[in-house]
Amino acid sequence: MKAAVFVEPGRIVLQEKPIPRVGPRDALLRVTTTTICGTDVHILKGEYPVARGLTIGHEPVGVIEELGDAVTGYVIGQRVIAGAITPCGHCNACLDGSSSQCGGKAMGGWRLGNTIDGCQAEYVLIPDAMVNLAPIPDLLTDEQVLMCPDIMSTGFGGAESGRIRIGDTVAVFAQGPIGLCAMVGARLAGATRVLVVDSLADRLVMSKRLGADVTINFKEQDPVQAILEATNGRGVDVAIEALGTQSSFESCLRVIRPGGVLSSLGVYSSKLTLPLDAFAAGLGDHTVVTTLCPGGKERMRRLMSVVASGRVDLRPLVTHRFTLDEIEKGYDLFANQRDGVLKVAITTGSPS
Ligand SMILES: [Zn+2]
Ligand SMILES: [Zn+2]
Numbered sequence: 073m074k075a076a077v078f079v080e081p082g083r084i085v086l087q088e089k090p091i092p093r094v095g096p097r098d099a100l101l102r103v104t105t106t107t108i109c110g111t112d113v114h115i116l117k118g119e120y121p122v123a124r125g126l127t128i129g130h131e132p133v134g135v136i137e138e139l140g141d142a143v144t145g146y147v148i149g150q151r152v153i154a155g156a157i158t159p160c161g162h163c164n165a166c167l168d169g170s171s172s173q174c175g176g177k178a179m180g181g182w183r184l185g186n187t188i189d190g191c192q193a194e195y196v197l198i199p200d201a202m203v204n205l206a207p208i209p210d211l212l213t214d215e216q217v218l219m220c221p222d223i224m225s226t227g228f229g230g231a232e233s234g235r236i237r238i239g240d241t242v243a244v245f246a247q248g249p250i251g252l253c254a255m256v257g258a259r260l261a262g263a264t265r266v267l268v269v270d271s272l273a274d275r276l277v278m279s280k281r282l283g284a285d286v287t288i289n290f291k292e293q294d295p296v297q298a299i300l301e302a303t304n305g306r307g308v309d310v311a312i313e314a315l316g317t318q319s320s321f322e323s324c325l326r327v328i329r330p331g332g333v334l335s336s337l338g339v340y341s342s343k344l345t346l347p348l349d350a351f352a353a354g355l356g357d358h359t360v361v362t363t364l365c366p367g368g369k370e371r372m373r374r375l376m377s378v379v380a381s382g383r384v385d386l387r388p389l390v391t392h393r394f395t396l397d398e399i400e401k402g403y404d405l406f407a408n409q410r411d412g413v414l415k416v417a418i419t420t421g422s423p424s
Contacts, residue, residue: 075127075193076399081118084128084403086396092189092197096142099201101134101152104424105214106191107390107415108399109156109222110248111339113407115185119341122186129192130156130184131221133214135424136205143201151208151424153376154198156222157181157367161203172364181367192399194420206372209380214424215417219253219386220375223415226337226365227253227314228375231261233363234310234335238262243299243311243327244284247275249389249415250337251314252282256384258312259283267302269295269323274412281388299327313338318345325350331357392416 075089094100112128114120122128136150146152159171159181166174166181174181183199184190198204208217227250236242242263244255247270258266267286268279276287288298300307309332311324316338324334330352351358378384391414394402402416 073194074396075189076129076396078115078122078124078126078128080124082116084112084116084400086399089127089193091195094138094140094197096140097200097202098140099136099143099146099198099205100138101132101154101191101196101198102137102422103132103134103191103194103196103420104422105133105218105420106418107131107218108192108402108406108418110250112185113403114339116403116407126185127189127191127193127196128185129190129196130182130186131218132184132191132196132198133208133218133221133424134191134196135422137195140201145202146205146207152205153208153217153221153372154184154204154206154369155220155225155367155372156184156365158183158199158204159368160200161368171368172366179364182364192396192418194396194422204367204369206369206376209376212376212380214419215387215390216379216385217376218417219249219389219415220372220379221367222365223249223253223389224375224386225367225371226250226363227255228257228260229363229366230254230312230314230335230337231257231263233361234258234312234333236261236263236310239264240309241265241267241303243267243269243308243324245269245295245311245313245320245324246315247272247279248314251312252279252389252414253386254312254314254337255279255284256282256386258310260378260383263310267299267308275414278388278414296323296326307332309333310335316340318342322347322350325358328358333359333361336360336362389415390417394418396420
């Protein structure tokens, strides 16, 4: 089969690999559609270490090709997705409600395209299939559910971890694909006013289109000042950080009201410090919470039910389409953020 393989920093290359062999608890999916994540670009650039020779990708949409001997409740030919996070479902961390941290290790639930071969390939092995395979409702297309495995789960997770209540005012810093999903999730969770911050005009246009109330271009105005002015000095109830920089984290802290929540989705790569004035010297009753993409089949079922209900349509996020044969072109476009790209759909040509 063809698979997009991490060869060395700077090179993810389409190669021939054997079709994986199915263990008792696994399922083999014939991948129909997948996508490229910002994290995959970190892998490409050598900023996030994975083994050389690993197949990349953690956002699978496909059809069950083969089931392990111990797997029941599914049939060959069924259309399914699996989350980017594929927990085991039976370790202490999973049973304690921290399945993204499966095995008790930070990020332990992230296996596809991290510690085992991923789904930018014609076939992918899904571990612990009975915990992770979520059947796709008949009426939904591949592209309608393509955001469920990662960015929708992550973005909505940021809104949920922020404990947004009906009537809240929420700020979202950065409007890349995850920040956009966090904004949509904040609205679904009951926020009645959502202010978003980015520097790219076309992202702010997309943000408006998907429901943001106020857009702030931080190249044109200071976002902290703009948010405080827009809230009459009160600040927001919840700020969601979706970039992963000191400055964005700090701005979030500066715009939440005392007693507010900073919900962090960013991936930070250098030192992160708390400014004591914004942190009220530790006495502001602030909550800082972090979230890794929730996975597992029940999470995926819920997200697909949101799509099926018509309350959310994330198809506009798919700005470009490539076949698996063209995936290196897809990486080039996505990694260099050319042509207003938000997400790319990668199709294998296999019927869904
Ligand atoms: Zn991802
Ligand atoms: Zn587990």
